[in-house]
Amino acid sequence: GQNIDQPTEMTATEGAIVQINCTYQTSGFNGLFWYQQHAGEAPTFLSYNVLDGLEEKGRFSSFLSRSKGYSYLLLKELQMKDSASYLCAAMDSNYQLIWGAGTKLIIKP
Amino acid sequence: GAVVSQHPSWVICKSGTSVKIECRSLDFQATTMFWYRQFPKQSLMLMATSNEGSKATYEQGVEKDKFLINHASLTLSTLTVTSAHPEDSSFYICSARGLAGNTIYFGEGSWLTVV
16 A cells, blocks of 8 residues: 655754754656645645755755655754644555655754 | 636635635636635644536535535636634635646635634
């Protein structure tokens, strides 16, 4: 079957670095997405990886290993506004998104 | 960048009435649009996938006669909640995939409250 696993909740300190892991199993693979969702709002696109390696975009970076079915989202210089849920989603061979349950990130001063 | 607009953002309706939510892709053609429902503190739940010009594909457990989806053009899909009941109160979100296929953008979401 198709499955996405990510931690339910993480806590980090303002100014620090946090890594949110995601493992996936899909029927075929057309890329791995990360979205940020603040409470009461729709998800916003953060990153898309389809090739192995690290993609850096400002304070956020995303890594993919296709052979391991593994991705992570790295957030640097954490700010209080980064408190949100982070959703990992893998696109299968039919271009359907398979969603993880989301990781709630709590930032403490 | 690509923008998906969803309207209305908030709607309150009486039990038994119908409500229509629109999802528009503003600067790209969306071959496929997805409709999600999200209850507070829960994950996104895919309701249906709609391809332009064809019938929507509904996920198991989603009543197609209650949640009517129309995708009449490459820039517009609508979700109509028919005979709404309080248990239908939720956050409804659409997303759209363009012709390139590999990026999906979300609308702002619509809060539906049925009283």
